[in-house]
Structure formats: structure tokens, C-alpha cells
Amino acid sequence: MGKTLFDKVWDAHVVKSLVGDIDVLYIDRHLIHEVTSPQAFSELEKRGLSLFRKEKMVATPDHNIPTKDQHLPIKEALSRHQVDTLLANCEKHNVELYGLGHPFQGIVHVIGPELGITLPGRTMVCGDSHTSTHGAFGAVAFGIGTSQVAQVMASQCLLQSRPKTMRVTVDGELNKGVLAKDIILYIIAQLTAAGGTGYFIEYAGSTIERLSMEARMTICNMSIEMGARGGMIAPDQTTFDYIQGREFAPKGEAFESAVEYWKTLHTDADAVFDKEYHFDATDIEPMITYGTNPGMGIKITKAVPSHLGEGSVESYNKSLDYMGFKPGESLLGKPINHVFIGSCTNSRIEDLRIVADYVKGKKKAENVSAMIVPGSKQVEKQAIAEGLDQVLLEAGFELREPGCSACLGMNEDKVPTGEYCVSTSNRNFEGRQGPGARTLLASPLVAAVTAIEGRIVDITKHLN
Amino acid sequence: MDKFEKVVSTAVPLAIEDIDTDQIIPARFLKATSREGFGDNLFRDWRYNPDNTPKADFVLNNPSYMGEILVSGRNFGCGSSREHAAWSLYDYGFKVIVSSFFADIFKGNALNNGLLPVQVSETFLKALLDAITANPTTKISVDLAAQKIRFNDLEESFEVNPYKKECLINGYDDIDYLVNLKDEIAAYESASVVI
Numbered sequence: 110m111g112k113t114l115f116d117k118v119w120d121a122h123v124v125k126s127l128v129g130d131i132d133v134l135y136i137d138r139h140l141i142h143e144v145t146s147p148q149a150f151s152e153l154e155k156r157g158l159s160l161f162r163k164e165k166m167v168a169t170p171d172h173n174i175p176t177k178d179q180h181l182p183i184k185e186a187l188s189r190h191q192v193d194t195l196l197a198n199c200e201k202h203n204v205e206l207y208g209l210g211h212p213f214q215g216i217v218h219v220i221g222p223e224l225g226i227t228l229p230g231r232t233m234v235c236g237d238s239h240t241s242t243h244g245a246f247g248a249v250a251f252g253i254g255t256s257q258v259a260q261v262m263a264s265q266c267l268l269q270s271r272p273k274t275m276r277v278t279v280d281g282e283l284n285k286g287v288l289a290k291d292i293i294l295y296i297i298a299q300l301t302a303a304g305g306t307g308y309f310i311e312y313a314g315s316t317i318e319r320l321s322m323e324a325r326m327t328i329c330n331m332s333i334e335m336g337a338r339g340g341m342i343a344p345d346q347t348t349f350d351y352i353q354g355r356e357f358a359p360k361g362e363a364f365e366s367a368v369e370y371w372k373t374l375h376t377d378a379d380a381v382f383d384k385e386y387h388f389d390a391t392d393i394e395p396m397i398t399y400g401t402n403p404g405m406g407i408k409i410t411k412a413v414p415s416h417l418g419e420g421s422v423e424s425y426n427k428s429l430d431y432m433g434f435k436p437g438e439s440l441l442g443k444p445i446n447h448v449f450i451g452s453c454t455n456s457r458i459e460d461l462r463i464v465a466d467y468v469k470g471k472k473k474a475e476n477v478s479a480m481i482v483p484g485s486k487q488v489e490k491q492a493i494a495e496g497l498d499q500v501l502l503e504a505g506f507e508l509r510e511p512g513c514s515a516c517l518g519m520n521e522d523k524v525p526t527g528e529y530c531v532s533t534s535n536r537n538f539e540g541r542q543g544p545g546a547r548t549l550l551a552s553p554l555v556a557a558v559t560a561i562e563g564r565i566v567d568i569t570k571h572l573n
Numbered sequence: 574m575d576k577f578e579k580v581v582s583t584a585v586p587l588a589i590e591d592i593d594t595d596q597i598i599p600a601r602f603l604k605a606t607s608r609e610g611f612g613d614n615l616f617r618d619w620r621y622n623p624d625n626t627p628k629a630d631f632v633l634n635n636p637s638y639m640g641e642i643l644v645s646g647r648n649f650g651c652g653s654s655r656e657h658a659a660w661s662l663y664d665y666g667f668k669v670i671v672s673s674f675f676a677d678i679f680k681g682n683a684l685n686n687g688l689l690p691v692q693v694s695e696t697f698l699k700a701l702l703d704a705i706t707a708n709p710t711t712k713i714s715v716d717l718a719a720q721k722i723r724f725n726d727l728e729e730s731f732e733v734n735p736y737k738k739e740c741l742i743n744g745y746d747d748i749d750y751l752v753n754l755k756d757e758i759a760a761y762e763s764a765s766v767v768i
Contacts, residue, residue: 124754124761129735133754135761145655147606158752173604187604194606238654238678254656254682256746264751266758270734272677302591303648306677336651338677370766402591402651424590424646517600517653526623538595538652540618 111377113274114343115309118249118374122232124266134269136165137231139261140217141204143170143195144519145236149258150198160202162265167226168199169207171216172519176482176509179209188520213356215485215511218242218453222326223487225355229344229371234261239453239535241332244341245325246348247374249309251339272338273307273383276376278314281390286569288463289324290455290533290552292316293331294396294406296388301419302404305337308384311376312342316390322351323459330454331535334403343375395568398537398550399440401428405537409555410567412439431539432547433527440549440565447530448479448560449542450553451509452516455533456484458491460553464506465497467557473505474563480507480522482514506560518543531559575687576744580668580715583640586705587632592645593652594679598661600653611657612664637709641668644701648672649690650679659683669715671722673698684737685746691715691722697729717741 112120124133141149146168153159160166173188183189192209199206207213213220218239221227229247234240236258243250257267277296297304310332317325325342332340349368352358359367394408405428407413415436416425429435450456450464464481473479481501483489489511492498498508515522516534518541524530526545533556534541537548551559558568602614620631627634643662649672650658659682662670670683671691683690693701704724705711713724717738720730733741740746 121766124758127736129737131734131736133751133758135758135765144603148608148656151607152748156748158748161755161758172600191604191606236654236656238652252654252678254654254659254678254685256656256682256685256748260747260751263748264754264758266751266754268736268747268750302651303674303676306648306651306674333652333654333678336648336676402593404591420590421588421646423588427589517595519600519603536593536595536652538593540599541595544599544601544618544623 111380113376113380113382114247114311114341114374115249115274116380118230118232118247119271121230122249127268130270131268132271134232134267136234136261136265136267138226138233139166140221140233140235140240141166141168141258142172142217142235142237143191144172145255146198146258147191147194148255149262150202152259153262158263160204160262163202163204165265166204168195168204169214169217169220170195170209172513172517174209174512175520176512176514176522179510185521212486215487216453216456216513218330219456219484219488222246222322223355223485225352225358228352228358228367229348230374234267238333239330241337241339242326242330242453244329244332244339245322247341247344247371249339249341252333272309275305275308275310275337275384275386276382277310277312277386277388279312279316279388279390280314281316283316283390284394286395286554286572287393288552288554289320289327291393291396293328294398294403294550295393297331297335297404298396298406299388300335300386302334302402303336305332305335308337310337310340312340313376317342318345321459322347323457326457327454331403334535344371395552395555397440397555397565399432399434401431401537401539403535403537403550406550409565410441412437441567443529443565444476445529445531445559445564446476446478447524447528448477448556449515449530449532449534450480450556451482451484451514452534453484453513454535455553456482456488458488460533461488461492461497463553464557465500467554468504468506468561469500471504471561473560476563477560479505479560480509480515482509483511485511515542517541524548531556531565574744574746577668577687577689577717577741579717580641581712582642583710584642584644584705584713585632585638585640586702587643587645588702590646591648591651594650594655594658595652597650597658598655603655603657608660610664611661612666615661615665641666642671642713642715643667644671644698644705646672647674649675651676654678656682656686659686659688663688671698671701684741687741689715689717689741691731693722693729693731697727700727
């Protein structure tokens with residue numbers, strides 16, 4: 110029987126198998142940031158261990174950093190201390206670090222791909238659940254806890270139970286105004302916030318194959334929002350073209366021979382998945398979430414459901430109470446005061462271009478504060494080179510410096526209690542963008558239209 | 574890691590589904606660089622008002638419900654991979670979390686910190702929640718060696734990976750195991766075709 114893409118990559122990394130379905134899995138690249146690494150470094154030191162393969166690690170601060178005045182010291186003492194701890198640990202252990210001010214600094218899941226660190230067939234981990242992003246290249250990439258960060262530091266390996274496999278196939282032409290974010294919000298709404306738990310997902314089908322690398326990253330990024338260990342897409346010419354010429358990607362003959370190997374990384378025709386789903390792209394419309402987990406999403410023109418198919422009414426109502434919505438009501442016309450465009454889901458140059466293209470020559474509504482945060486210094490540089498910064502400025506948007514920003518409220522960028530934010534980030538949990546903040550997840554295009562209109566609208570009526 | 578021993582305790586019912594790790598420990602409390610002290614901020618925004626007074630209607634503030642076992646709705650621990658969630662539950666005093674379904678990364682983090690996730694059937698979970706809500710002095714027994722959870726006259730078996738079970742019972746962790754494999758790992762590296 111044939112193998113799935115996941116099986117091929119996983120099997121190539123098994124150092125040995127233990128009884129009880131646990132494998133010693135070799136990790137090709139370990140990305141670290143300031144939040145989930147300090148206790149791992151301490152653990153290592155406590156045990157008198159050193160880094161086993163420091164050359165396979167890359168570090169950058171992203172969660173705690175301000176998105177204004179990055180040349181100045183970080184104001185908030187605890188954030189500064191955590192970032193300084195990363196710097197000190199990297200210096201002490203000789204780990205490659207892209208700190209503030211470095212041209213490669215950025216959100217860890219944005220810089221991996223853009224630097225050519227993320228490659229097909231690799232295993233990659235990071236103490237951050239959105240590590241699933243890197244699966245867009247045909248890598249097996251997943252988030253880990255801090256104890257596991259220490260394990261990888263100590264041995265370059267992890268003890269992992271082998272997940273089950275799932276294939277989600279999307280075929281057909283996308284409707285007007287539908288982006289990758291809508292595709293993944295639609296899939297999560299269909300499968301629920303726990304629908305992928307225990308699985309590694311492969312996204313396939315003609316719709317996925319036509320997507321750019323950046324769009325594929327958006328899809329894989331949110332695999333964790335349905336509980337999946339990770340998501341992945343078979344590498345193809347789009348992947349190889351994206352990788353070629355990037356800073357740390359193989360060059361010349363090494364690249365050619367890598368491509369030959371990467372071409373073998375696809376699911377065999379006779380491979381069997383533990384679970385399969387098929388969706389028709391024409392069923393997908395611009396999406397928005399109304400609740401407090403990413404599975405609570407609807408087509409922007411539809412009403413808030415009276416109840417979800419599973420789960421208790423109490424938990425569902427608790428969620429709607431937090432958001433200030435009622436079952437059966439439409440979100441159209443709801444005034445919105447905050448728009449956040451950024452995060453590891455949607456802060457790449459393509460996202461910024463989509464927003465700039467829509468807002469060009471328009472002005473944001475007066476009731477809205479619109480913040481757009483590039484995912485990395487390189488994205489920021491390119492946005493400026495393309496003149497996107499001027500377009501955004503003239504439309505009343507604030508283009509900040511790179512970082513995780515208002516995705517999770519660890520730095521100064523927060524949404525005030527009780528206020529609504531249409532956000533391109535990945536999570537709408539209670540308090541995610543600050544205590545009491547109400548987050549509505551959407552695509553960069555929905556976010557851009559919302560900023561101009563100052564309320565939620567059927568965006569398809571606002572497109573040319 | 575501490576050794577996990579048999580737990581016989583009353584329990585705290587938290588019958589909410591899809592509890593994400595942002596609720597267990599909000600992001601603003603992740604700025605510490607050590608593992609200690611997270612219990613104070615466990616369920617911070619559900620437990621305290623913005624002025625830091627306890628919310629009377631939250632179960633951790635109800636003195637009737639105490640114990641080393643937390644019983645929760647399905648899909649416990651979804652969302653962020655932050656291990657701080659497991660640390661805060663353990664630091665607060667929980668040794669066991671019972672639910673009908675756990676998120677993957679949370680489950681792994683819990684097991685790596687001596688906190689046992691016990692996955693039970695929906696039927697058993699409902700009966701357990703009903704029993705402890707009606708009678709907070711109900712004693713629940715969690716026997717890892719036998720892989721059984723019991724209360725009143727009900728009993729259910731639960732699954733646990735044999736390797737993780739051995740680690741919990743003996744207080745070992747994965748690093749102890751992995752650092753002894755260095756020669757095998759180096760041999761894998763020499764033979765690997767992946768770039």
C-alpha cells in the first residue's frame with residue numbers, strides 16, 4: 110500500500126520506535142522565541158546539559174516586542190526581561206538570533222519560510238502552536254510545550270506518538286472576494302474546534318493547488334484551531350519557485366538535487382487516510398466568526414446559529430454572552446471600532462498588498478482605529494519599497510513595526526474591554542486581544558472593507 | 574518530575590466545553606522566566622474581577638468545591654501550546670484533569686509535568702459532574718496503575734500510553750531517556766537523506 114505525504118516525511122525521521130506507539134522523531138529545525146524558551150534553557154542548565162545541535166536552532170523575539178519605536182528599550186519591564194533573557198541565552202549557548210533591529214527579525218512563522226529555513230520534507234518544531242504554518246511547504250511541523258523545547262535542545266529529538274492522518278480536499282473555483290482565510294475558517298466551521306484532534310491534516314485538491322505559498326501558509330497556520338497536530342500541503346512547482354534563491358535555501362546543484370527529492374513528497378494514489386473530507390470551493394463565501402473559538406464562524410451574510418450541533422447550550426450561550434450577540438441575529442451593520450491586520454496568519458506581503466489594493470484612494474471610517482502590522486522586517490521593507498506604506502497612511506491606517514502585536518495581548522497592542530475588533534489573527538478566545546476584548550476573525554479583505562465602512566458589511570457588494 | 578501516586582480526592586466541577594489554554598492562563602501572565610507561581614493566575618479572568626476581587630459565581634471561589642481533581646467539559650486545553658497552562662493547574666494543586674476529550678498538545682504538556690489527563694466517556698463524565706455538583710463531598714479515586722477511575726458505585730477504565738504511564742509512576746521524564754540515545758541519534762544523522 111502507498112504512503113501519504115505525512116507518512117513519507119515522518120518515516121524518514123524515525124530514529125527508533127518504542128513500544129506503545131511512540132517514536133523517537135528527529136527534528137531538522139527548531140525555532141525558538143522568548144516566551145516558551147527561558148524555562149527550557151534553565152532546565153538544561155539545571156541538568157548540566159548543553160545544546161546537542163545548536164546549528165539547527167534559530168531564535169527571534171516576537172510575542173512581547175512593541176510595534177512602535179523598536180529602536181528604543183522595551184518599556185514594559187517583564188516583557189523587556191523576557192526578551193533580554195532570550196538574548197542572553199542565545200549568546201551564552203551560541204544560538205543564531207535575529208533580535209530587534211536585525212534585518213531578519215520577525216514573527217517566527219513568517220521568517221522561517223522567507224529565509225528558506227522552512228523546506229519540504231523537514232521536521233520542524235517550535236514552542237508555539239502555529240508552527241503548523243510551515244506545513245505549507247510539505248514539512249511536518251508542529252507546536253510543542255516547553256518541556257519538549259528542552260528535549261529538542263538536549264537531543265534534537267522528541268518522543269512522539271504517531272498521529273492519525275486526515276485529508277481535506279477542496280476542489281473548484283473560488284467565489285469573488287474569497288481568500289485562503291475564508292477557506293480555512295469555512296473548514297474549521299464544518300469540522301469544529303476539536304474536529305482535527307489526533308490527526309495530521311493534508312490539504313489537497315485543485316483549489317489548494319492553485320493557491321500561492323502565502324495563501325497555503327494561512328491555511329496550514331490554522332490547522333491547530335481544529336485541534337490538528339499540524340497541516341501540510343504537497344510541495345509542487347509553486348513551492349520550489351518560492352524557495353529558490355532564499356537566504357538559507359540550498360543553492361545550485363544542491364537545490365536541483367533537493368527538488369528531485371521534494372518531488373517524491375506527495376501522497377501515493379493508493380495511500381489510505383484515517384479520515385477524508387471533501388469540500389466544493391463554490392460553497393465558500395467570505396467568512397467571519399461570531400463566537401469565542403475559531404470553529405464558531407459563519408458566512409458573513411448569515412445569521413448567528415441558534416445552537417451548534419454539538420456541545421451544551423450553556424457553553425454556547427456563555428460564548429455569545431461574552432461577544433454580546435444573540436442567536437439568530439445578523440452581524441451585518443454591526444459597528445466595529447478596531448481593525449487589526451497582522452499575526453502569523455495574515456501579515457505577509459500578499460496580505461498587505463490585498464489591503465492596500467482595496468483601501469487605495471479611500472478613507473477609513475472615523476470610528477475605526479486600523480492597525481496593520483507586517484510579519485517581519487523583510488515584509489516591512491518590501492511594503493515600503495512598493496509604496497504600500499503611503500497608500501495605507503493616506504487611507505488612515507497605521508503601519509506598525511513587525512511582531513505578534515494584537516494577536517494575543519502580550520505587548521502593548523490590545524483591544525479595550527468590551528470593544529469589537531475585526532482581526533486577521535487566528536484566535537477569538539475570550540480575552541485573546543486583551544481582557545474583555547471581542548474578536549471577530551476574518552480575512553485581510555474583510556478587515557480592509559470593515560475599516561473603510563466602520564461596520565460589518567456584505568463585502569461582495571463592495572468589490573469591483 | 575514528581576512521582577504520580579494514586580489520587581483519592583473530592584473534585585471541582587467546571588462543566589464548560591472547549592476550554593482553551595488562554596482561559597487557563599491568559600497571555601499576559603506568560604512573561605515569567607521560571608516555572609513557579611502560575612497557580613495564582615489559574616483561570617484569572619474567570620476567577621477575578623478586573624479590580625482583583627474574586628468572582629463569587631466561579632467554581633474555584635466556591636468553598637464547597639475543593640480537591641486535587643478538576644472535572645471539565647469536552648475538548649479541554651485547546652488553543653495555544655503554552656505549557657504554562659499545565660504548570661498553573663499543577664501549581665494550584667490539581668493532580669488529575671477529567672474530561673471526555675483533551676487537546677493533543679495540552680495532553681502531552683500535562684503528562685510531562687506529572688498532571689494526569691483522564692479521558693472518560695460522555696456518559697461517565699455527565700454522571701460524575703452530576704454527582705459532584707449534587708454532593709461536593711463525593712470522593713473520586715484515580716488509580717493510574719490499574720487505569721481505573723471510580724466514584725460511588727461507578728467505575729471506568731481509561732487509556733494511557735504505557736511509556737508515559739511508566740514515566741509518571743516513576744517520576745522520569747523524556748529528557749532522561751533521550752540523552753542516553755545520543756549515539757543512535759548521531760548514527761541517524763549520518764544516514765539521513767533529508768537536507
